[in-house]
Every structure is written in C-alpha cells, then in structure tokens.
Amino acid sequence: MHRVTIRQNILDRLVARRGRVHWFERLDAKRSALAVVDMQSMFCxxxxxxEVQASRGIVEPINRLARSLRAMGVPVFWVLHANEQRGNKSDWDLFFDHVVADPETRRRTIESLAPGRQKVWPGLETAPQDVTLTKNRYSAFSPGASPLERELRARGIDTLLVAGTKTNVCCDSTGRDAMMLGFKSVLLSDCCAALSDDEHLSALETFIQQFGDVMTADEALARLRLAGSL
Known part of the structure; x- marks a missing residue:
C-alpha cells in the first residue's frame, strides 16, 4: 500500500477554490457502487x-471494504481487462503496437489479456451477488469498452467508488470518465495501487482538484453511514 499524503499546498488550493477539501460530505449507499479495476493476474x-507490485498490498483493504459495502447493499463490480486478437490484428492495435511494442513484452501481454483467461485475483473475496465484467480500454466507460455504464444506470447508481490498479491509468481513466458522464466519482486512495508512490500521488492530486473526490476506504464508509443515519 502506498504511504502518501496529498501535499498541503494542494489542500490549500482546494480550500481557497471551494471552501473545503472534499467534494462530497455524504454518499448515498442506495445509489452507490464499487468498481474494482484490473485486479487480475496480468497486473497482480x-x-x-x-505487474504492479503494490497491487498485492491492497487485496486485504479491498476485501474489508467490499464486505462492508455488501452489508450496506452497495453492489460490487469486478472490472477486468481483456483484448481479442484476430490473426495479426487486435481490438486495440494502438496499445499493442506502441505501449508494449517490444516483441517479447507484446507476446506475453497478448497472452495474458486473452479473453477467457481473466479472473479476479486469488485472495480477493467475491460474492454471488457481485458482477464481473470485462473492458478493452483503460477506461471502462470508453465507448463500447464495457457494459459498466449500462449496468450502473439500470440500478439507479449515481456514485462510483473506484479501487484497483493502476491508480494513474485505468483507475484514473475510469474515474474521470465517470465524472464526465455525470456520476459522482471517488478514488479510494488506500485501495488503489500504482508502479510508484510518485505516480500514485500525482494521480490523486490531479483527480481531487478536477475530476472527483479522493478518500480512504474508511472515509467513504463513514460518509455512507452518515447519509444512512438521516
């Protein structure tokens, strides 16, 4: 788990701009969901x-959070990444041709992300009522990338808590796009993992200023319980 804190100058900027640090003082459990992004063998x-080494350190925090959320009736979505290959072409050539262009890395990535191989990382506790789905872009909300938006809207969800890996890639992209689509978006700082503390912190500091809230799991749970007590 990353041991980082949003810098004081960023907090001061937030207070000067909006009078407080956090976007949301209360979260409605009846309209919230958790999306756990890319916690699968490719990254864990x-x-x-x-591999994101820090991803294995957020397994227990995610388990504790998911158990608490299920007890409140909050749905849990496991969002896994997969890409199809058809001969020499894939459903995301730009990624495979440039991000993982080294031939051996490309081969291993194609193999690891093949549809049908994606499973929630062992050690993470799933439940029968959870929903598992796949995406084929960084953001689960990219057009045609996954059914996540449809699943959320069908349940009347307007608030998305985001956990998983990488903080600064798929978690950030999914959280940003959630906000763009009108969802209240929250990155869970102690339930996300990146390749380094610096990358993790940079994502959190940018996100809280422009795209949504950043909270620990306990802070999010406290806001959900507060709203439920009214």
Whole structure:
C-alpha cells in the first residue's frame, strides 16, 4: 500500500477554490457502487508483464471494504481487462503496437489479456451477488469498452467508488470518465495501487482538484453511514 499524503499546498488550493477539501460530505449507499479495476493476474502476479507490485498490498483493504459495502447493499463490480486478437490484428492495435511494442513484452501481454483467461485475483473475496465484467480500454466507460455504464444506470447508481490498479491509468481513466458522464466519482486512495508512490500521488492530486473526490476506504464508509443515519 502506498504511504502518501496529498501535499498541503494542494489542500490549500482546494480550500481557497471551494471552501473545503472534499467534494462530497455524504454518499448515498442506495445509489452507490464499487468498481474494482484490473485486479487480475496480468497486473497482480509476480513476474507478469504488467505487474504492479503494490497491487498485492491492497487485496486485504479491498476485501474489508467490499464486505462492508455488501452489508450496506452497495453492489460490487469486478472490472477486468481483456483484448481479442484476430490473426495479426487486435481490438486495440494502438496499445499493442506502441505501449508494449517490444516483441517479447507484446507476446506475453497478448497472452495474458486473452479473453477467457481473466479472473479476479486469488485472495480477493467475491460474492454471488457481485458482477464481473470485462473492458478493452483503460477506461471502462470508453465507448463500447464495457457494459459498466449500462449496468450502473439500470440500478439507479449515481456514485462510483473506484479501487484497483493502476491508480494513474485505468483507475484514473475510469474515474474521470465517470465524472464526465455525470456520476459522482471517488478514488479510494488506500485501495488503489500504482508502479510508484510518485505516480500514485500525482494521480490523486490531479483527480481531487478536477475530476472527483479522493478518500480512504474508511472515509467513504463513514460518509455512507452518515447519509444512512438521516
């Protein structure tokens, strides 16, 4: 888990701009959902082509959070990444041709992200009522990337809590696009992981200023309980 704190000058800027640090003082459990992004072998397994070492350190925090949310009736979505290959072409050539262009890295990434191989990382506790779905872009809300938006709107959800990896790539992209689509968006700082503390912190500091809230799991749970007590 990353041990970082949003810098004081950023907090001061937030207070000067909007009179407080956090976007949301209360969260409605009846209209909230948790999306756990990319917690799968491609990113969590030691030696995997996309390994994020810190991802294994957020397994227990995510488990604790998910248990508490289920008890409140908050749905949990496991959002996994997969890309299809058809001969020499894929459903995301730009990524495979440039982000993982090294031939061996490309081969291993294609193999790891093949549809049908995606499973929630062992150690994470799922429940029968949870929903597992796949995306094929960084953001689960990119057009045609996943059914997440449809699933949320069908349940009357207007608030999305985001956990998983990488903080500054798929979690950030999904959280930003959620806000653009009108969802209240919250990155959970102690339930997200990046390749470094600096990348994790940079994502959090940018997100809280422009795209949504940043909270610990306990802070989010406290706001959900506060709204439920009214």
């Amino acid at each position: 397994e030691p030696g995997a082509p996309g």
